[in-house]
Amino acid sequence: MKEGPDIAQIGALIGDPARANMLAALTGGRALTATELAGVGGITVQTASTHLAKLEAGGLLAQRKQGRHRYFTLADEAVARLIESMMGFAAGRGHLRHRPGPKEPALRKARICYDHLAGDYGVRMLDSLIASGAIDAVGDGLALTEKGESDLKCIGIDVGNLRSSRRPLCRSCLDWSERRAHLAGSLGKALLSNFLDKGWARRTAESRSILFSPEGDRQFLKLFPVDG
Amino acid sequence: MKEGPDIAQIGALIGDPARANMLAALTGGRALTATELAGVGGITVQTASTHLAKLEAGGLLAQRKQGRHRYFTLADEAVARLIESMMGFAAGRGHLRHRPGPKEPALRKARICYDHLAGDYGVRMLDSLIASGAIDAVGDGLALTEKGESDLKCIGIDVGNLRSSRRPLCRSCLDWSERRAHLAGSLGKALLSNFLDKGWARRTAESRSILFSPEGDRQFLKLFPVDG
DNA sequence: GCGATGCTTCGGTTACGATCGAAGTATGAA
C-alpha cells in the first residue's frame, strides 16, 4: 500500500480553505505579509501565523524578514505550477467557488500567474506568437524560433540574457479560465515585465488582475493580432 | 480573496491518507473493488465506502457495477496526471513516505503510470528514443519524427491508428522516482501494451510495479540502449 | 427458498485541527 511519495501531506496543506486562499493570493507573485494573508484567508493573524508556519514547514512557502514585517512568497515556481494546475483541474470539474464575482471579468481578461501573463490576453499572446512563427508548438511543448528571437529584440527583449538562466525559456502553462495554454518560463516573465515597464499595464494592489491602459491595450492588440 | 477555482476541495479530497493511498493505487490503471481499496487504504470497508463516495462526488473517481462488485477507476487521465504531478512535487520536497520499503526497488525500476511505463525503464526508454532520433525533444515538449514512426512500425506499432484518437500522441510525464521525464500519451500506452503482449513483462496483482522476464529484460535493453 | 459475499447506511465515539483571546517577543517610531 505505501507506495511512492506522500501526496496526502501536500493535499492536506492545500485542503484547508484559508490556506488555499493564501496560496492562490501568493500565486499573484507578490510577496505578502502575514497580516495581509490573514485578510485574504478571512482569519485572524494568530490563525494565519500557524497556517503559514505549516505551509513553510511543508516547503510550499518561503519567508523573508524585513523590519518587523515578514514577507511570504511561494517557495519556487514549482509550487506556482502545482497551484495553477490544480486550479485548471478544479475549473475543469466545475469546482468553481461560486457565482462569478464582480472582479471575475477583469481576472479572466488578464491576470498574473506567478510572474507571467495569464487569462484571455495571455492565451491570445501565445496564439499570436505561434501564428506569426515566433514560437514553434511541437507536440505539447514550445520552442522559440530564430524569427521569434529577432522579433523580440525589436520590442526590447534580449533573449540571450534569458538563456543564461537555468530556468526554461518557454514553458506552456494551462490557463484555468481559458482552458488553453499560455506562455510561462523566463520568456513569459520577460514579456510581462516589458509591458509593465512600458506602462502598457499595471498590477493592482489587491488582486491578481492586470489592468491595461487604453493606450497599452491598443498596442498590445496591435502587437499580438489574432488570425495571423 | 475569493479568486479563481476552488482548489481547497480537491486538496482536502487528496489530503486524507487513506484516500491518497487509494488514489495512488488507482494510478496503476487497474480497476479495483471497494474491498481491495479498503485494503490499500488500511481501513475497513465501511470507511472505505464513505471515502469512495466522496471521491466520486468530487469527480475524481468513476465506478462501474459488475455483479455484486463495484469497480472503481480514476475518472479520467487528467486525474492521473494530477496525482502523478503531485507525487513528483512531493518527491522533490522530500515528502517521501518513510524509509524505502521492500517493494520500492521494483517500483523504481519499472512501474505503470496510469497506462504507460514509468520508473528507471520508462525514463531510459524515452532517453533512448530521443538519442536515436525517433523523438524530438523541443523545448519541454515531445514530437515523433518520421524515423520514429518507421522504427515503431518495425516493432509492431501502427502510429496511424494512434493519431486518429483525440488523445495526444506524445506527452512527457515527470517521473517521481527518477525526477526526469518519461513518455506518456497514446504512444506511451501503445509501447507498454506492446511489451505486455509480447510477454516481455507482466503487471503484478497487488502493486504498480511491472516485472520484466529475463528474456524481456534482454530485449528491452537491446531495443533501448543508453549512450546512443 | 437459503446462506454467503460485497457493499452501503446508520449511530455513536473519538481524535485532530482550525479557531480565537490573551499573553509574549521583536522591531520601529517618538
Add this chain to the structure above:
DNA sequence: TTCATACTTCGATCGTAACCGAAGCATCGC
C-alpha cells in the same frame, strides 16, 4: 524610555470528519 506595530506562542474551545460495529440491501451460488 515608552508606546505602537507586526508577529508568534500558549491555552482552551469547538466542529468536523474519520473511524468502526451493527444492521440493512443487493447479488450470486446453491
